[in-house]
Amino acid sequence: MQIDTIGETGSTNADLAARLASGDVLAEGYWLVADRQTAGRGRQGRQWFDTPGNFMGSTVVELRVSDPPAMLLSMVAALALLETVLQRLPDPLRVRLKWPNDVLLDGAKFCGILLERVKGHAVIGMGVNLVSAPSIDGRDTRSLSALGPAPQRDAFACELAAAFAKEVARWRSHGGGDLRTRWQAAAHPLGTVLSVHDEHGAVVSGQFAGLAEDGALILRLDDGSQRVIHAGDVTEEKA
Known part of the structure; x- marks a missing residue:
């Protein structure tokens, strides 16, 4: 495991993609x-707001040819983030997963995952609100500091890298x-009513019936x- 740090850059994902x-x-x-x-950057071209x-x-x-579907790596990343964050939360029920690759804290977004494919590799970018959360119109955001002392960034990076390596091996x-x-065990239960804005801009609503082989x-x-959706924004309907 090797972690290099840089003071400022446009995007760490773009940097690694260019190097590959x-x-x-x-x-x-x-x-x-x-x-x-x-x-x-976040999913679907959204800006990801940073804070020191x-x-x-x-x-x-x-x-590799023998690997499971590469799209599942977004879930690998989400599970690695979940494992890293759960070590710091007194109540594990406050954090859960949302399709396709969100990790929610008290129902609010506090991290982002971006998966890109470059020359036989997947480049996986992650942003996590440790000390503060940006204010974004129409979206609830949180940071880990809202629940107690914020983890030190470099220590968090080491823990996340180790958890991600473990999840890749298990994948x-x-x-x-x-x-x-x-x-699925850490996400919305089967039968939960979800509304999805799909990649074509249409809104589809139905009960969560699981995941396809490619996620x-x-x-x-x-x-x-049944409707299979490969990309979109999910909203959980209130009972």
């Missing part, structure tokens, strides 16, 4: 962590079925049919 594209050899276990990002003391970093995974050895089962969301619609 230019032929650099980046071994699994390598992380690039920034004190500040000026062009951090928060965690902003990226790593790489070599994609390869146990396959996607084990990963989906463990992810796609399965909804059971009112007519009994």
Whole structure:
């Protein structure tokens, strides 16, 4: 495991993607962590807001022919974040997962995960609100500091890197079925009514019916049919 830090950059994901594209050899276990990002990105092209003391970093995974679906690596990252955060929370029920790759604290967003594919590798970026959370119109945000002393960024980085390496190894050895089962146990229960703004801008509502082999969301619609959704924003409907 190697963690390099940089004072300021546009995006750690973009940095690693550029290095891979230019032929650099980046071994699994390598992380690039920034004190500040000026062009951090989230899913669907959203801006990721940084704050000094928060965690902003990226790593790489070599994609092998024998590996489970690469899209599941977003869930690998979410489970690694979950494991790292749970060590610091007195009540584990305050944190849970939301499809496709969110980790929620008291129902609010406090981290982001971005997965990109570059020349036979997956570049996985993560941002975690350790000391403060940005104010974003229409979205609830939280930071770990709201529950107690904020973890020191470098210590958090080491713990997250170790947890991620463990989850990648388990993804390869146990396959996607084990990963989906463990992810689902920490997410919305089966039967939860969800509304999804899909990649085409349409809103689809139905009951959560599990995950497809590639990690796609399965909804059971009112007519009994199932809809498989590969990308979108999820809202859990209140009972």
